[in-house]
Amino acid sequence: DGGITQSPKYLFRKEGQNVTLSCEQNLNHDAMYWYRQDPGQGLRLIYYSQIVNDFQKGDIAEGYSVSREKKESFPLTVTSAQKNPTAFYLCASSMAQGGTYEQYFGPGTRLTVT
Amino acid sequence: QKEVEQNSGPLSVPEGAIASLNCTYSDRGSQSFFWYRQYSGKSPELIMFIYSNGDKEDGRFTAQLNKASQYVSLLIRDSQPSDSATYLCAVKRGGYQKVTFGTGTKLQVIP
Numbered sequence: 512d513g514g515i516t517q518s519p520k521y522l523f524r525k526e527g528q529n530v531t532l533s534c535e536q537n538l539n540h541d542a543m544y545w546y547r548q549d550p551g552q553g554l555r556l557i558y559y560s561q562i563v564n565d566f567q568k569g570d571i572a573e574g575y576s577v578s579r580e581k582k583e584s585f586p587l588t589v590t591s592a593q594k595n596p597t598a599f600y601l602c603a604s605s606m607a608q609g610g611t612y613e614q615y616f617g618p619g620t621r622l623t624v625t
Numbered sequence: 626q627k628e629v630e631q632n633s634g635p636l637s638v639p640e641g642a643i644a645s646l647n648c649t650y651s652d653r654g655s656q657s658f659f660w661y662r663q664y665s666g667k668s669p670e671l672i673m674f675i676y677s678n679g680d681k682e683d684g685r686f687t688a689q690l691n692k693a694s695q696y697v698s699l700l701i702r703d704s705q706p707s708d709s710a711t712y713l714c715a716v717k718r719g720g721y722q723k724v725t726f727g728t729g730t731k732l733q734v735i736p
Contacts, residue, residue: 553713553727612724
């Protein structure tokens with residue numbers, strides 16, 4: 512089955528700890544994205560990557576970091592510098608060119624920091 | 626002014642009726658428009674995308690785009706209780722990879 516996987520589904524961390532969220536896709540998509548969703552709010556873009564070894568900051572990149580060493584993988588690290596890390600984190604992927612550019616989402620990771 | 630605006634709702638419709646969800650956008654360079662459905666606690670699921678002015682139909686869903694009025698809508702015919710969810714409108718500017726999402730409209734289909 513083609514799709515996007517995110518792990519874990521739920522994650523609990525203590526304040527001050529860095530945490531890495533996993534995102535893997537087997538759709539052969541070039542572009543991958545990380546969003547954050549807070550209750551009652553829309554999706555806010557954290558980082559995106561159009562190609563391996565390249566990524567760009569989104570609207571709310573402060574306190575987050577990413578890497579793109581493989582086409583299939585785009586992990587997100589939530590650092591201790593992120594002031595309000597508790598949120599629902601969504602990974603998505605799409606074609607980067609020559610396609611219709613619609614984004615497909617993984618199931619999400621719900622992060623709680625106390 | 627928000628880049629993508631949606632009425633948060635809830636929009637309540639009786640089962641079997643047509644639900645009409647609306648979205649306006651501010652960037653005239655927008656070229657691609659997407660509708661996602663998000664059930665509570667779940668991730669967004671793509672329903673439809675549209676690029677050209679006019680209507681695009683897929684089963685019970687019809688997307689309508691009017692670029693002159695900067696307006697895109699989603700019609701759901703024969704609404705079912707299982708259609709109860711939040712519907713997100715998303716807009717992409719031509720030449721850019723970034724997609725901007727609205728905050729969503731909550732739809733309630735009453736049996």
